Amino acid sequence: MNKLQQLFQKKPNNLLSIFFTAGYPQLEDTIPLIQYLCKSSVDFIEIGFPFSDPLADGPTIQATNYQAIQNGMTLSLLFKQLSSLPPISTPLILMGYLNPILQMGIPQFLHNCSQNQIDAIIIPDLPFDYYEKYFQKTMSEYNICSVFLVTPSTPPDRLNQIKQFTTGFVYVVSDNSITGKNIDFQKQKKYLENLQQCLEGVPKIIGFGIKDPLSFQTACQFANGAIIGSAFLNHLKNHKISLELVQNFIQSIRL
Amino acid sequence: MIRPDKHGYYGEFGGAFIPEMLFQNVYELQQQYEKIIFSDDFQRTYQSYLKDYVGRPTPLYEAQNLSQHYGVKVWLKREDLCHTGAHKINNAIGQVLLAKYMGKQRIIAETGAGQHGVATATACALLNMPCQIFMGEKDIERQKLNVLRMKMLGAIVTPASSGSKTLKDATNEAIRAWIQDPQHTYYVIGSVVGPHPYPDMVALFQSIISQEIKTQLQEKGYQYPNYVIACVGGGSNAIGAFYHFIHNPITQLIAVEAAGEGIHTHKTAATITLGKKGILHGSLSYLIQSDDGQIFEPHSISAGLDYPGIGPIHSFLYEQKRIQVLSATDQEALEAALELTRLEGIIPALESAHALAALKKIPFQQNHSIVINLSGRGDKDMNTYQNVFSYE
Numbered sequence A: 001m002n003k004l005q006q007l008f009q010k011k012p013n014n015l016l017s018i019f020f021t022a023g024y025p026q027l028e029d030t031i032p033l034i035q036y037l038c039k040s041s042v043d044f045i046e047i048g049f050p051f052s053d054p055l056a057d058g059p060t061i062q063a064t065n066y067q068a069i070q071n072g073m074t075l076s077l078l079f080k081q082l083s084s085l086p087p088i089s090t091p092l093i094l095m096g097y098l099n100p101i102l103q104m105g106i107p108q109f110l111h112n113c114s115q116n117q118i119d120a121i122i123i124p125d126l127p128f129d130y131y132e133k134y135f136q137k138t139m140s141e142y143n144i145c146s147v148f149l150v151t152p153s154t155p156p157d158r159l160n161q162i163k164q165f166t167t168g169f170v171y172v173v174s175d176n177s178i179t180g181k182n183i184d185f186q187k188q189k190k191y192l193e194n195l196q197q198c199l200e201g202v203p204k205i206i207g208f209g210i211k212d213p214l215s216f217q218t219a220c221q222f223a224n225g226a227i228i229g230s231a232f233l234n235h236l237k238n239h240k241i242s243l244e245l246v247q248n249f250i251q252s253i254r255l
Numbered sequence B: 001m002i003r004p005d006k007h008g009y010y011g012e013f014g015g016a017f018i019p020e021m022l023f024q025n026v027y028e029l030q031q032q033y034e035k036i037i038f039s040d041d042f043q044r045t046y047q048s049y050l051k052d053y054v055g056r057p058t059p060l061y062e063a064q065n066l067s068q069h070y071g072v073k074v075w076l077k078r079e080d081l082c083h084t085g086a087h088k089i090n091n092a093i094g095q096v097l098l099a100k101y102m103g104k105q106r107i108i109a110e111t112g113a114g115q116h117g118v119a120t121a122t123a124c125a126l127l128n129m130p131c132q133i134f135m136g137e138k139d140i141e142r143q144k145l146n147v148l149r150m151k152m153l154g155a156i157v158t159p160a161s162s163g164s165k166t167l168k169d170a171t172n173e174a175i176r177a178w179i180q181d182p183q184h185t186y187y188v189i190g191s192v193v194g195p196h197p198y199p200d201m202v203a204l205f206q207s208i209i210s211q212e213i214k215t216q217l218q219e220k221g222y223q224y225p226n227y228v229i230a231c232v233g234g235g236s237n238a239i240g241a242f243y244h245f246i247h248n249p250i251t252q253l254i255a256v257e258a259a260g261e262g263i264h265t266h267k268t269a270a271t272i273t274l275g276k277k278g279i280l281h282g283s284l285s286y287l288i289q290s291d292d293g294q295i296f297e298p299h300s301i302s303a304g305l306d307y308p309g310i311g312p313i314h315s316f317l318y319e320q321k322r323i324q325v326l327s328a329t330d331q332e333a334l335e336a337a338l339e340l341t342r343l344e345g346i347i348p349a350l351e352s353a354h355a356l357a358a359l360k361k362i363p364f365q366q367n368h369s370i371v372i373n374l375s376g377r378g379d380k381d382m383n384t385y386q387n388v389f390s391y392e
């Protein structure tokens, strides 16, 4: 079991995860941000590596991707930064689109993950056949977890497939939506309840549109926890990052 | 003829690399498109629109002055005479009709030059569907006439202001809009790009071009052309013109990319010439990108070719050495446009002018016959022509 799987065993409820874009607001903010998030008792951390064309993302994350690329962030630089991170107990997840990974080469990418404390990866545009062909075996050798997305329009037989492929958690997308939109739990109640049944026994984390104590708590009623991305990145905007800045945000969510 | 395997691959190219949010939409389309578009009922309606509404078959015109100038027989496939002024309508009518059959209630599309936007808005007016077109801010500026046409046709034109503010960004915005209304919205992609089944479907709709060329040449007593030449943005007019010649090795197929200010500058859209394999907009193909996999902002004077990728079919045909890829600069395209205008009295679209520019680059023999796909007319480019040629 890796750190992420242990976390789900130890603490099955109210997990809070924070997503941020590597290289934003400043190129060298990646490592300090990880350390501040650890100190703020976030349960696990998702590091996004930037892509020029983030199809599933709304304006906030589009802007952080753009800024990070302008700042000079690349996937190989991110691994270089991560190699300077002292061992941490908080699970780390890497998230990003497939193209930068293809350019690095899939074996090299997975090797780099295994050398840099990465416990799971999320690639929103990775098809199952590619996962099976090029990722699955090596990931299990390196003990890196797989995470797949489900949405309100994911058909039932596909849910089953996702359940089978998942070794980390299922990323429950709160709505048919890009990142950074508001979520209407009333509208999604049936979808979320249905997932509790269909994906019983599989850790579930809700993301997209979680931004305040209310949406976080509500999400936790339907899943093991939630991921906050856009709201956190908006909080960082125009600021010099500091432990206080990060702690303020986490406290404002956990209350 | 060329069709992908059942997962949408042409060799290693193509596929459907899409976020989960689009899975159901794309899957539904994959399951239904062949059943619907090959049905008698669909074909009857579609073919009658092509004939009486679009104005097909478009002429295959023997350009005598141009032929004399180059010392070779040049035929122009007159897609510029299609209703709305370009080949894009062949695909737009097909897809909007398909959307109707699938019970969709709203149409979205991206556009570069505005020709696909106008064609889609036209099909939507005809078939009574609400329509929203995404267009890069820069393209809204340089293709004003087409923006006005789309608005008059009743479409909402939404500017895409991210990135290079051109076709790539308009496509991103269209996909994001699709993610947010998967059930009711049908996304009409304008070229042979995007996730499977779009490249196959758009190629099928555009293949009418080469079907007609073949028949028309035979009627004129020619068995086959020695060359078929077309410009490539995403590659829809090119694959349409190549489709029925792919298995005839005697016909050389020439795709002309936009070199912009030159392939040795950063201001270029010569995708195959300069690109590496990668994934954009749901399929694996050649892309112009950095070592880190960030897509470069392309440049071409012609908005319709200003795209950093190319359809997976073309990447495949290129690797199979079945097509030859050339490039033409902004300047060469402008010169070719003026040349055709003065020699034949036909003002071509800037995109099509890139295909014409290839006449100076091909080592043809006197007895060869060449077909150039004149994909569109130049009305939309009068702003650019006026600026470049300094007409008062």
Ligand SMILES: Cc1ncc(COP(=O)(O)O)c(C=O)c1O
Residues within 6 Å of the ligand: B086, B087, B088, B112, B113, B114, B115, B116, B190, B191, B192, B231, B232, B233, B234, B235, B236, B237, B238, B303, B304, B305, B349, B351, B352, B375, B376, B377
């Ligand atoms: C007249 C014309 N030709 C060519 C193109 C390029 O597209 P494709 O490569 O798909 O034919 C466009 C695109 O807008 C166009 O308007």
